[in-house]
Amino acid sequence: MDLRQLRHFLALARHLNFTRAAEAACITQSAFSRSIQGLESELGGPLVERGSRGVLLTAKGEALRVRASRLLDEASNLRDEMAAEQPSATSSRLSFGVGPLVAARLVPEALAVFVGDFAHTALDVRVGKPSELLELLDEGEISFLVADLRHMDIGTRYLVKPLRFRRFGLVCRSGHPLLQQTKPHFRQLMDYPRVSAMLPLELRGLLQEHWSERGPALNLETQHNDLLPTLMAGSDSIGVLQLEVIDSLTRSGEFQRLRCCDEPALLRDGGACFVIVQRADQLLSPQARSMIETLEQIDEPARAQPHGNALPCAS
Incomplete structure (x- = not known):
């Protein structure tokens, strides 16, 4: 069992629909189903009842929902507390990765806010293919990355925060x-x-x-x-x-x-499923956490633009 599986289960408990929960988690429905099935296998019983009217939590699933929420909150608080204990410096450096699509609009807007709050931080923004950025993350060259999830092979050693489609x-x-x-x-x-x-x-x-x-x-x-x-x-x-x-x-x-x-x-x-990815075993600096929070704040108010319907073709 890992934190990512618990996040998937909480998404299912919230939406009570595998398709919508998988979309919220920004993974394919088949991968999402495997994650839930693996959790059920490890815990020794069904967590949900699947029927024609949708999904319902079993008694075991309801108990896990309460405990999983508490565990994820505690894990988040632990990361923040440990990162806050790191000594601060008057000047610092922040390195993170950006996929080409994300570099078009979201990241520049977030950087405009960030530089106003951290005037003494040197920025190293690596723009590249998501798979290449994931290698830099593994090597410790960057603190986190923002890219299209479906261009990467994400394992359980990462923490993933979905952004808007x-x-x-x-x-x-x-x-x-x-x-x-x-x-x-x-x-x-x-x-x-x-x-x-x-x-x-x-x-x-x-x-x-x-x-x-x-x-x-x-x-x-x-x-x-x-x-x-x-x-x-x-x-x-x-x-x-x-x-x-x-x-x-x-x-x-x-x-x-x-x-x-x-x-x-x-x-x-169709489109791109943007996510923020960091290593589960790596504490983020205050600058990195602030940049991630800024990305989420800028992304949240936006609404997906209506694409409209295709026009009828002339006969």
């Missing part, structure tokens, strides 16, 4: 030829250059399936998000970006959201 859409410059049509088809986008930040694996596979007939599905997939607005503004390139990034671009009037009449459902419903 990010959805994606299409964007282009305001004078783009496709905007002259009221109902463009998704395959028409193959006639124009296509660019994106590093995409979730399932979205990259979707674009490969639909757009790779005459060349690469994407002309450019970059870790450097700041390249894309200038590139799209000076060409007929179409961007595949997070909706919150698209919203910030369209507010300037220079760009417009591009909607297709037959937009694939996966493009509308």
